[in-house]
Amino acid sequence: MNYINEHLGIGKAGNLFVILSFVFALVASISYFLASRDNEEAASWKRIARISFRIHGLSVAGIVGTLFVMLYSHYFEYEYVWHHSSKDMPMRYILSCFWEGQEGSFLLWTFWHVVIGLILQRTAKTFEAPVMATISLVQAFLASMLLGIFVFEHRIGSNPFTVLLRNQPDFANIPLFQNPHYLDKLDGRGLNPLLQNYWMTIHPPTLFLGFALTVVPFAYAIAGLWKKQYNEWIKPALPWAFLGVAILGIGILMGGAWAYEALSFGGFWAWDPVENASLVPWLTLVGTAHLMIINKNNGQSLLAAFFLAVLTFVLILYSTFLTRSGILGESSVHAFTDLGMSGQLLIYLFFFLILGVYLIIKNWKYFPRQSQEEGIWSREFWMFVGAVVLLVSSFQIMFYTSMPVWNKLFDLHKAPAKDVIAFYNNWQLPFAFITTLLIAVGQYLKYKHTGLVEFLKKIAISFILSFALTIWVIYMLNFDKQYYSILLFSSIFAAISNANYMVMVLKGKIKKAGASVAHVGFALVMLGVLLSTSKKDVISRNTSTKSVSALGEKFSDDDNILLTKGDTLPMGKYMVTYTGKRAEGINIKFDVDYFLRDASGNLKKEFTLSPLVQTNPRMGNVAEPDTRHFPTFDVYTHVTYADLEKIKEEKNENKDEYDVEKIKSLKRGDTIFSSNAIIIFDSISTNVDRQKNKIEENDIAIVAHLRAIAVSKKYDATPIYVIHSNMVLPIPFELEPLGLLFTFRKINPSNGEIEISLQEKKSNTKDFIVMQAMIFPYINILWIGAIIMALGTFLAIVERIRK
């Protein structure tokens, strides 16, 4: 069949770029390899290599450009375009569509490698050839992820330019494709509405730039091993390593901020496998960078620096494998599904792991060694300890996160425990304590040897100040968690002593203060994390169920509050009222007003929060939180349950009518529920006012004594069972204030059970939501700390490059 209006040419162009990018990455890698040898041909190989890498870079730019044009022009004949975009989607989300899919995100990663590679071509000088050989090889592997060709019936990569929608096996028999004009009627599936926000525009490029930057220390380390320049690689690689620390750190915290603002995790960090997968390489990268500093200053810790540089890059590959192979399955909220590339990723991972480890082992005996051991009062010794702590910390996180991998490898059936977050927190707290403590004292220690008296003199003031401040904070915040208070102290100590170092030792010379500023920032991040997490206050206790406890039953007093439209309930220090819901596109917003009592005791409205539920056509209904920010705390809310069906129901029915009856058999003491009360059956008796109820002398009359317990009041209900000349003629009891109607239907003499029918007025089923609300105190310290940390790191990088 000839399809009309298809744009197959642009796909062919895109595919050509894909092939070119792969081939020239390979050519660049081989020629850089040959160029790094010491012979006459090296210079000409280098020329070829440089040109090849630039052609590779142009091809990647070509792929990116082509894919953009396709997305921009809505060429839905391509599966990728159809899958990730649609006509009605605002153009500002075009970047998000671009990297929503796996192919796009690999492309983003590749793109950053190209940028880094082009900079290294200009700056790496003698290291250019060996470093670029590795980077080009990495690029060849990444480019192969887009090839989409079959080799011995194995598909290599997934190519957005060659997969046409109508050729997708899943859609083979769809009648639409019988029509040659199918494109006129086709719209894309669109970008997942959950991802249609600015975070999706800024978070992935930042994170992938962070990922990409880890390749530089790795490539330098490989070059150092290979060319036996065991110490020389450190200096040029160091600014890159710290740039990676800054960018990857920002990317991770951005992810946290996104989760906090737009996803209903109930916080900024949930130890989710995907979060861990990027945190762990960051920790090892921080370790790598600090070991490199040690080596630069006195030539020690070389083996560890090599090892961690290789490990960091391999961990980046491993986390890519974890998130893209589908192995995490249900244990993570945002893992990609398998595109059949996990085998390829594993080959890639093991190739670079084995390459790195092989080169380290082979060269180990040649490593320059320091004749004397570092002293216990030296900066390098404690920096080394810090790097080791980071390594152990990341090992603990990675081992637990990899549980699905162990399950698969060893055929286990282990599932994560219920309280994963507490488990991680308890394990990581000592590591965080030691790390912040080392940050506090590190700068005051000198390389080689520090005079103990001098050291103590300098640090004493910070120590005393921090100790006093910690005690004050514990007292002021009523901080009762002793286990956490050690981290409280060490974080405050780290912040104060680094700030003090800037003033006292560096005399405010801002150029040299990069490290101190970054460390103050990190300490503040830890402090913000600690305070907002450990003092997190769930204020949505179930205040509406006071009457439930009257039953003496075990009702869980958990973290949700029920808000009925119009009612005002206390929640923490606030009084809250649910005022109603409104639809905005696919979002349904629930407006909740917050009041505080003023001096005269009157309720004064403070603010309104509108947490929403998105009726997401792709994922079902997704709750999104709404948060009110104050300088010292945040009020964070999200809807956990709302009856969305009711919105669709027509509203013209008579609200005063009674609904269908529910018939219940009851023993004494049994309870039944209505929508607004709990009803307890107490007893039956013959104590009936016959005149008032117009019951004749010979009739049998039995009354059931029921108690209805509503939120604020108790009522009695007494339906009567009457037998009038062998006929049952019950006299129902109407409980007006609650809109309930009771009828005594039957009595069972053998077991004493009675049958009661209960009817409710239709107006009883009021609109309500179930909601969670929590207060995160001092979370702003975290965000401020993050900004300071980034600024400090950039300052340090600029200073290192200037040198």
Added chain:
Amino acid sequence: MKKVHIIIIIIIAVAIGAIFTTLNNTSTYADFGEAAKEPGNEFHVVGKRDKDKEMVYNPEVDANLFSFYMTDNNGVECKVVLHKNKPQDFEHSEQIVLIGKMKMPEKEFQASDILMKCPSKYNDGKPQASK
């Protein structure tokens, strides 16, 4: 002995500690039968919601209590009491993972958490002609 060696020994000790506590701090995927044998232990049970049996959720009374019936992968049915709000979209769930303990002798599964997999129609739309 060098300081480095001491550090290495400490690392190994902590790492072994991490491995063991991690392995102990897990629950196990099981079915209702296995969960019933060890009522005190926490399990993850995978199954499907029983569509014919009643679901009870009275948020007016207790917003954190929801009960329903589930059939596990071996076809064994059990009443489930979830100590949480009824998950939004529960009716549409295809597969459920419960986390909790079996309560004996009532044979009620007391779940503290629930994970749901929604049907694939959410994940994969098919190309359709627009109007």
